[in-house]
Amino acid sequence: MSAATSPSERRVSARIGAISESATLAVDAKAKALKAAGRPVIGFGAGEPDFPTPGYIVEAAVEACRNPKYHRYTPAGGLPELKAAIAEKTLRDSGYEVDASQILVTNGGKQAIYEAFAAILDPGDEVIVPAPYWTTYPESIRLAGGVPVEVVADETTGYRVSVEQLEAARTERTKVVLFVSPSNPTGAVYSEAEAEAIGRWAVEHGLWVLTDEIYEHLVYGDAKFTSLPTIVPELRDKCIVVNGVAKTYAMTGWRVGWIVGPKDVVKAATNLQSHATSNVSNVAQVAALAAVSGNLDAVAEMRTAFDRRRQTIVRMLNEIDGVLCPEPEGAFYAYPSVKELLGKEIRGKRPATAVELAALILDEAEVAVVPGEAFGTPGYLRLSYALGDDDLVEGVSRLQKLLGEAKA
The missing domain is CATH 3.40.640.10 (Type I PLP-dependent aspartate aminotransferase-like (Major domain))
Structure with a gap:
């Protein structure tokens, strides 16, 4: 928007126009849209428990x-x-x-x-x-x-x-x-x-x-x-x-x-x-x-499941060459560094940023992840492990297969 634009010509205020869309919700929405279109997308984007409310x-x-x-x-x-x-x-x-x-x-x-x-x-x-x-x-x-x-x-x-x-x-x-x-x-x-x-x-x-x-x-x-x-x-x-x-x-x-x-x-x-x-x-x-x-029985059950998934996702991510994932101690997210993968060739493409890598992962592996740029740190991916155990293993297995093809 030009600084010379008159107030009557501004369709959206500068204050609201400067707000970015929620990257996590955007990734989740795209994954759900692809699922609705019949693609077997596994989403690691949304930060919400997969359990029903008690x-x-x-x-x-x-x-x-x-x-x-x-x-x-x-x-x-x-x-x-x-x-x-x-x-x-x-x-x-x-x-x-x-x-x-x-x-x-x-x-x-x-x-x-x-x-x-x-x-x-x-x-x-x-x-x-x-x-x-x-x-x-x-x-x-x-x-x-x-x-x-x-x-x-x-x-x-x-x-x-x-x-x-x-x-x-x-x-x-x-x-x-x-x-x-x-x-x-x-x-x-x-x-x-x-x-x-x-x-x-x-x-x-x-x-x-x-x-x-x-x-x-x-x-x-x-x-x-x-x-x-x-x-x-x-x-x-x-x-x-x-x-x-x-x-x-x-x-x-x-x-x-x-x-x-x-x-x-x-x-x-x-x-x-x-x-x-x-x-x-x-x-x-x-x-x-x-x-x-009420009591905290329901969250205790969820925490047990999250803990199991936490250990699984960290182990499987760290098995991928070029991926380094510290063990998270809380919440339900893994935040691996993928900096060593950037610039490498993966199925004919050389993603230079985590944004490009996340797009490649969605297109080629049908797995939705959120790039670290959304969280202020380029070179990382966020994966929520608040999803079913089978989907989690299948999704990370797809990542292992795709990212395992990376070459200089």
Whole structure:
């Protein structure tokens, strides 16, 4: 768009026109379209459990549909009973004691992230974003008027950034540091000592922290989930926690997330939501109430399956020459480096980027993966292992066959 274009000639605002499409959703949509057209595509793109939502949660929603109480507007910030249950769940799962007035129920985690940034950022404020990052973070920051500042970690550190890296990125404009553990897209999990060091560094410099805890229950082996405001209590007045039911309870389509934070920030974000969307669907909120009030048996079963698939996908990916895949400790993603494959000939083509390699893989092997460029780090691929065991083995076997043909 030309700078000389008059306002009446601009069809899409510069602010919205600058937003990129979600790469992960785009890959998933393309895979589903090819499947619908009859092609045997196996998709590793979407970050959602392949399990159905537990039955008791569905039944709670069915009952809510029949209750006229839920046929009307409810408070924009969330059902009072759900906010109280989220406070109890937060104490149970992370040892963080909060009041219901510190909670805002949102339409999924994405709305929570955007509204949190919108509530605390002014134009030009900088947010330190560890990369590889989930595609939505920088877009939400920009939409809220902020400036994402990337700090890159690679496979040599298990995709974890250090305090030294964060300090090197800090400027007088820095207001927030983003902290995500377990991580999407890498599955990296920070140790308690590493998390505490980052939290204390943020306190020392008066920074806000936005921490995304959506994968809190999906950790494997000796790894442990750590909640920053629990281990660094001094941080609580400048800490916003984002969470939701999507990953823990296989409820990605129900669209219920939440913000936990200081009362003034939560009130500001609630005011924003009151004009943007008003209340989250009451039926979905009642389902979320059943989820967070119940036990964690369902997630334990899912975690066992994810752990099995995690070990399988890492082993099979590392059997491919030119692929290096660290073992993820959390979430349900593998993030292998494919840098050694770039530029090599594969079925008559020489992909120079992970974007080109992912396109080649889809065309030749009918396997959908997301290129690392979508997460701020060229030369990598993200594969979600939240799909059935048979599909996982078949999909990676196709990768082994195709990529095994690579030659200089």
